[in-house]
């Protein structure tokens with residue numbers, strides 16, 4: 178079993194289905210490390226040393242140990258109702274949401290919704306958003322007018338691993354990023370600065 182598969186399985190347990198390995202999460206999303214190891218070892222092999230390496234080297238820093246390493250949790254991405262004590266932040270003026278083109282009609286009409294997760298996930302830069310979008314198909318990046326949302330009273334949080342989260346993004350705060358990397362801007366049109374919220378949606382298309 179490759180360690181990336183084990184890491185994915187740990188994310189699955191700590192975000193979505195702790196019961197699948199017989200573990201429980203407390204209200205802040207913490208599982209006992211002892212229980213997680215026992216649960217994972219029901220179906221595959223994982224030592225404490227290997228778990229420490231997964232936590233330390235995970236490309237997105239998805240997991241945190243408690244200081245004494247007796248507990249572990251996912252930093253974000255949950256579908257189970259837990260409060261991982263994210264920091265509420267004043268967001269950057271513009272944030273990015275990577276998705277797939279097949280979702281855009283729905284997103285244009287109803288905005289971004291969290292789906293099965295607790296929050297809509299937003300990226301701080303367009304390159305990361307493209308990677309997120311590619312998980313679903315042909316990527317499309319939306320610019321989120323987070324500055325205006327914050328002024329209008331929407332709350333933003335930042336997880337331990339730098340993902341921005343908010344409950345929902347209504348369509349009036351969204352525009353498509355036609356200058357996004359890998360998105361083949363029209364010929365003769367040079368990619369320039371991202372996120373000019375002064376442009377209307379039509380101007381961005």
Ligand code: HQG
Pocket residue numbers: 237239254275276277280283284287288289290291292293294297298309310312313340
């Ligand atoms: C889309 C990964 C139709 C949304 C990433 C997305 C992220 C809509 C999909 C984290 C919609 C949900 C989360 C609407 C949103 N109509 N589709 N109104 N509103 N959608 O996987 O943001 O590797 O639950 O655009 O890096 O893709 O797991 O969310 O395409 O941070 O650590 O519904 O997962 O991190 O998909 O990704 P997801 P996401 P990890």
